[in-house]
Structure formats: structure tokens, C-alpha cells
Amino acid sequence: MTLEYLPVLTIAGSDSSGGAGIQADLKTFTVHGCYGASVTTALTAQNTTGVQAVHGVPPDFVKQQMSSVLDDVDVKAIKTGMLFDTENTKAVAEMLKGHFNAKGHIPLVCDPVCVSTSGHVLLHPDAVDTLIDDIFPLSDLITPNKSEAELLLKQRHLPSHIASLEDMISASRRLRTLGPQAVLLKGGHCVVSLADVTNISSDDTQVIREGLLDDNANILRIHGRNETHVDSLVVDVLCTSDDRVTIFARTRLESTSTHGTGCTLSAALACQLARGTPLTEAVRLAAAHIHIGIETANPIGSGFGPLNHVHSIAPRLIAPRTKTNPYPLTSSLIRGSRVIWKEYVQHEFVVLLGKGTLPKEHFLHFIKQDYLYLKYYARAYAFLAAKSHEFAPILAAIEVVFSIVRESSMHTGYCIEWGITEDELINTPESPALTAYGAFLIDAGLQGDPMKLMVALAACLLGYGEVGLWLKEEAQAPNSWVRLEGNPYLKWIEDYSGDVYQMAVKAGLETLENRAAVDAPSLTRFTDWQDVWERCTRLEKGFWDMAMNLA
């Protein structure tokens, strides 16, 4: 991930089956690119059919875990889940207070877990008061579901029955009076219709309908044969510190993959708040994350299975750039074509050229064809400029065209030196190896985006740079096989190992790597790059084969 690996802490129970609890939290932190730490308040032996056993963690050990984490790791947000009992709830509250006092407040999301979906009591009833008294006042947000909201309100002898959207709205306001900055009342267990949502109209109520079917999208509904009952909605109600209410409406999904949705939601919220996302936007993003998690879940276990925690990530094929590996894309390309790359950059032609024993006719055949190749190469960079729509890449590509034209004068220079007229040079017929390579570049430009063309162009740019550096390095070894003095091809070696050309190599590397870093390729796209790179590497080798065979 290119995002910073921000530490986020969950204080909750452990779910051995991995669908809920700290397991769901850690998975959710991970897919949000956040670094998860966890304080375990209780272990459960559970699976998708229910909770089989619970093992409470002693309050002192809860405190010890909290110290270990908070004293050392710069946590950016915290969520609490199942706190188990009064003692552990008190221990957590005491440690949080101490931490906030010492180091300042950080976002705290309290998921007031009391009862599992399967009906298992997850918070001892006498701990509910402690939760309200000690944790709620520290919380930026609490995220009760319908049963939890009713239980919390009843505990404080407040009207608690929730049967309609209006009940949800007033309950959310009432819950806020218990201490938290904001309340997100989750409506998974409330039946709400589109009409209910439409009828809500009040100056201090906003409706976010993004989770409903798109407006003006009959094509999606009809061609998708989408028979979701638009009249059965799930509605979450957010009441913020100004007592304003935002309603998040989305289509209800029929699914048994709902184990751990509450944990996952509050974990996603903690990640958003850690990144500084404003609360309403954080809820919108987190709710959408959970919706897709349910929608894309495959069955796991025989009961209420987990949602899909990993729908929002894709494999990243090219590692981030680092000091020790600044060119991960180029490194992958070279590695993926290792054999043919070596046959190219250490070609017999190159070896003989380094020794100075390459027969002149081979070199001249090469230099004439390479002269013609440079025309394609210049055109391909001009094509790259035409395919770009910012001044910087247009300029960069056109500057390369200039360099290529300059490079071609080295070729004419050699020819003049060795008795070939400019006329003869210009009228040299193209060899098939050259036409294949030149036309392939233009075709890559036609078919793909600028990056595909840049990868195609890189095999020549980088390969000649490699040949130059290799010969230069080898020449420095004692008793080297490379001969510089008196080598008729010295200028060629100096040109490609020299600073001017190597600066172009470095610029090419930077451009490729920066592009891949900001526009990480999918496997399909990377495979295409690898294929184009390997084709060009092979065409480069073919070019020197041609020179050696004079064909």
C-alpha cells in the first residue's frame, strides 16, 4: 500500500473462528493499510454456529497488554469491542483515561458489544453501567445495533423500544445523552422501506442514498436482472455532536454471511478516523465496505459465516521503491527475461566489439541498420509525446527525439570515417530484423497506453546502457579482455558508457518506476508489460544476430 502504515488498536475479545472479534478487526485494519495492535479481554471458542466457551482474561493482564502497546506504539485510533465484564471494562477505561491525559485524545470508537448474533451474552449485565459511565464519555462514536441500543436505553430507564425509522432517530439522539460524542445506530435488524426514508424530511436530517440502486440506471437494473427488493432497506442512523442526524440507506441483502459485521464496521471506522476522514464520510465509506463484504462473501462454516474481509484489496505485483531496491519494476522485467536479456547485453557482437576484434563489415552493417532503426525509435518517442496529455511528458519525450537525432550523427560520423557516403547510408535497404523491431515499437504505441510504449522503448535505452557500463567495468579489471586503447570502436563504447547517455538511462529508469509506483499494474497489465519487454529484448538480440550474419 502506498498509504502510511498507521497503527490502530483494538481492545476486544478473540474469535477463534476468525470472523469477528480481534481477528475481524486485524483483518480490517490490514486491508485498510493500517497496522493493527490488539488487547485481548477474553478468548472465545466459537464458530459460525455459535459460542462454545469463553475464557476471560484477568484485568491486570488486560492493563499490562494496554501498557505494552500504548507505551511503545504511536497508536492513531482505538476501537473497543467485547469488554467481557465489569473489571475488564474498568481496567480498559482507566488505561484509556490515563493515556488520553498523558498523550492527548485520539479517536475512540466504542462498539458496545453485549450479545452475540447467536444470542450468547458477551458482556456481563452488571458491566453495562460501567461501559456507559466510564467508556462512553471517552468515545467519539458508539456503534450499537438495535438490541444493544434498546439494552443501553433500558439500563438508564429511557424509552427503549425501536420499531421504526423514527424510533431509530430518536433513540440515536437519546443514546448521545449517555455521553459519547456521536452515535451510529445500526439498522440491520430494523425493517425500513424506501417510503419511510423518503418521508423523513427535516432540516437537521440528511439522507445518503448511495447504497440504493443508482438513479437513472435502468440499464443496470434491467440487464442485471436485479430483483433486490428495493422496498426492503437497511438504514443506519448517525447522530453527531451537533445533534444532526444523517441516514445511510442501502438495499438489504439476503445473506447468511453476516458474522462479525459489527466488529468489521467499527474497525473500518477506526481506520478512517485514524486517517483523519470526517465522521460522516467515514461512516459512508465503512458502511459501503461492509455492504460489499456481505455481498461478495462465499460460504465458510455451516452457520452464519463471515463476510468477505478482503474484497477491497488486490495483489500488488511491484514492490514499493526503496533505497535498497529503487528499481523494482525494471528488476522484475530483467529477472523475468533473464536468459534472453543476457543473450542480448552480452551478445557475441558486444564481446568482439569490446575486444576490438569485431570485423569491420559487421560493425558497418550494424551501424547502417541502427541508423535506420533510430528513425523508428525517434518516431516512437514522438508518438509517445502525441499520446501524452501533460506538458512535462510531452517535453520529456520530445527531448529524447532530439537526443536520438544527435545519436544518429555518431552513425553518420562512423560511416564517413569508413568511406560510406551519406547517400549510401540513407538508401540502405531495411533488414527484416530491423523492420520487425521498428514496426513492433510503433504497433505497441498504437495498441496500448503510454506506459506500454515506454516499456517497449526501455529495452533499447536500458540495454545499450547496460552494454556500455558492462564494457566500461570489465575494462577496469586487471588483465581485462576488453581493450580500450587502439580499439576502433572506442567511441561507441565511450558514447554508451558516458555520462550523457547514462543520464538518459537514469531518467528512463526513474520515469518507468515512478509511473509503476503511482499506477500499480494488475497481473494482466504487468504480464503485458513483461511480454512487450521480452519481445523487444528478443528483437534486440535478433538485431545483433543480423549484424553477425550480415543478413
Added chain:
Amino acid sequence: MTLEYLPVLTIAGSDSSGGAGIQADLKTFTVHGCYGASVTTALTAQNTTGVQAVHGVPPDFVKQQMSSVLDDVDVKAIKTGMLFDTENTKAVAEMLKGHFNAKGHIPLVCDPVCVSTSGHVLLHPDAVDTLIDDIFPLSDLITPNKSEAELLLKQRHLPSHIASLEDMISASRRLRTLGPQAVLLKGGHCVVSLADVTNISSDDTQVIREGLLDDNANILRIHGRNETHVDSLVVDVLCTSDDRVTIFARTRLESTSTHGTGCTLSAALACQLARGTPLTEAVRLAAAHIHIGIETANPIGSGFGPLNHVHSIAPRLIAPRTKTNPYPLTSSLIRGSRVIWKEYVQHEFVVLLGKGTLPKEHFLHFIKQDYLYLKYYARAYAFLAAKSHEFAPILAAIEVVFSIVRESSMHTGYCIEWGITEDELINTPESPALTAYGAFLIDAGLQGDPMKLMVALAACLLGYGEVGLWLKEEAQAPNSWVRLEGNPYLKWIEDYSGDVYQMAVKAGLETLENRAAVDAPSLTRFTDWQDVWERCTRLEKGFWDMAMNLA
């Protein structure tokens, strides 16, 4: 992830700070697209500076967690980490044996965690025999580091001193005699040079040098100013069931971000084995995963921080296709351009056309310009064919060209009906709104890859489909504002709402969505698609504005 969400189980200790233990395992399972379940053997309060306290979990509760998971979740591979003490080790062995006997063997990776990096004893010494006797024989692979290997060998009175690569090789073979199918002896704490690796030559020893600097890549080394000491390597030694040895060599990284590398490695191995990756390849991939994790880590905590667990994932912006959301990309595009999309598909032009009250001159102005537009549109699809390199998409694009040519005959038909000669139609001057749109399509084709062009082409294809369906649906409502009977534009409405056109809409949706599903876009690329889509939507609206203004 497009990978199946395969369940994998870790049986290990909990690390509150999140760098090691079940936390590292769950993170690693997640980034591999695997579904993590966890059985906790002990809780630790620890951070990057060391282990502050340990709370053992009772053996019966360990067993209970294992039953809960294994009875319900179809686990595809298991890893064990810190097993804490003799009783818990016995409990784990008993449950594993029972499970393998009942349901068959699945890959088991045993990370024989004995001592933490910070020197804390993580496995009671008397449990080492139990680990060897009861867990090793069930294991497909054990993954000791140097200290653990020495401790295990010493326990069985075998030569245990490991100081060289040769010692590592013989130790790995000796460890295999203790029962496991294979041994991966990790060399993070052994000093090995490139010469040591080069000197190893034996028929039954293979060296995998992939983690070293690339061969023939002077450009990467020199331009990367890569001063890594190539002479200090990290070498892992794998001894497989045929007693053959594979050596994995990589450059040593100077880093303090090494907390939990062993846990992460064995977790990555369990994921690979769950997916059926052959062992040697699994080790190669897992070792590379850990190497990059250390290389790309940012400091967390004040001591030995965690590696980067999330380097191998990128955000996935378009959700996987499902029955309830079969068109997630198109849905995002429409949502992202909601306002302008509505102004397009419910344009005044469309409304008047549906009512049958659109003045004839507006319709004729439109139909003449649309006729000219269809030439650009046909050319753009022909361009798409030219940009494709498989027969199927070439054919698909060319079939659309045919349909467009057919569609144009509707235009000539209207014109003839209303007294406009074909000559007049063909010689109509292009309006700027038309030229802008037509040329924009061709430019999108020039600049980008086929997908970018397809997104550009979709705004017209899908928008007209939407207009057709909307008018058709509205016409069916009682007392509809849409008038079909006697509507001079009935044929237009019937054409775009009819089966032939709607089949093209459906085919277009499927192509777009399938492409996005196999070639998930990065944020940069998706933003580009969204931009092109919105530009075309705006140009479509402009087209109808032009018709209304007769300009």
C-alpha cells in the same frame, strides 16, 4: 481478491503489539487472500522492546478452540507457532492427530518457536521433547532459526553447533531425522558470504540466487547507488523429504524492522501450501515476501519494529461482480458523474421527444448531426479493433461498426421521410459540438489503451440505451407523460428501447465489467476512466443542447 478466500489456521501465541504471533499470522493470511482462523495458546503483553508478561491459556480451552474451528471451518492448511508449555503442546498434538485421522492430512507448518528475538523464553524447556515427539511427525515443514535448530539438536544429543553454511546444511538434514517431512533452517543469524554459496557444489544441492542483485544489471546497481554489501548474505536452507537441499540466498538488509519475521514467514508458507504451491516454490515466494516486508518497513515502536505486512496489496477500487451488483464499474462511473449523467439521459430533448412535441426542426438538426457523429463513432470502433490483438475483440468491435452503419440507415430513413435528400444529409456541415465529441473519441483511442477507448465509447452506447429504457418504462405508467401512439418519433424510441439495441447495451456492459474484473485499475487509472466517461457524458449533453439551440 479474485483468489478464493481459503481458510488457514494458526495455533500460536498472541502478541499485543501486533508484530508477531497470531496477529502477524492473521495479517499475512489476509494479504495472501486467505481467511484466517486462530487458536491462542498464550497471551503475551509485549511490544517492540520485549515481552513484559505472559498469560498461558488452559489446555482444555486450547482444545475447545481447536474443536470450534476444525469442526466447522474447512481449513486448508495449519501453522503452529508458540505453543507455550508441555500441556498445550500435547493438547495441540492430540487435536491435530484426531483431525488428520478423521478428515485426512492437510499441510502443517511448524514454526518451533522457543525463544523470542529479545531473548524471552517462549516455550518451556520441558515442552521441547513434546514438540519433537508429537508435532514434528505430523509436520510437512518445520522452520527453525539458528538458535532453535541448535536447541532442538542439543535436546536430542545431536551435533548442534551452527557456524557456517556447511553446518546449516548438515543441521537441516539432521533435523529432518527428528520427524518432519522437510526442514527450512533460517539463516538470519548466520554470517554467509557469496563465496560460501558459490563454493557449494553438489548434485543434491540447488542454489536459488533470486534474492541477490540481478545478473547483468549494472544499470540498476550503479544508478541505484546500491551499496548493499553483496558479500553479506542471508541464506535459508531447505532440506526436503528426498534429503535434497535447496539454498535460498539473498542480500542481507541492515534493519531493525525484524520483529515477527519468523511468524510472518511460516504464515506465508501455510498460505502457499493451502493453495497447492510446491514446497520449493512456496519457500521462494514466502522468503521474497518477508525480504520486501523488511525492506519497505517504516519504524513502529522504539525497539525492533515489525516488518511491513501489507506491502503486497493495493486497494481494489472496483468491487468483484456479484448477482446483486453485476456492474460495479459502470455503477461507479454513473455514480461518479451523477448530475451530468441525469442532465444527459433526461435531457429536455428526450422529454419532448417522449411527449412527441419536439419541434421537427430540432429533431432534424439532431438527426443530421447524429448521422455525421456515427461516422466518428464507427471509426472509433474500427480504431478499437486496430488496437486489439486477439480475434475475439477485433470481431466484437467490427460487429459494432456494422451495427453503426445499419443504425445510420435509420437516420437516412427519417431524412427521406421528412424531405431531406441524402446529398443534403451528407453535405451538412459539422457543428462544433459534434466535432468536439467525435474528435475526443478518436483522441481517447490515440492516447490510451483499448479499455480507455471502450469507456469513452460506452457513454453513448449506454446513455442511449438508458434513454430508450426510461421512455419505454415511463410509457407503461398509467397516465404517462410519454405518448407512443401517434408520436412522430416512435421509431426512434422503439429502436433504442428494442431488443437489438439493448442486446448491444448488455454486451457492452459485460465487456467493460469483465475487463475491469481481470485488470483491476489502480486509482490513477480509474480516475482516468472516470474522467473520460464524464467528458463523454458532458459532450453527449452538449450534443442535445446543440439540437435544442439549432447551433
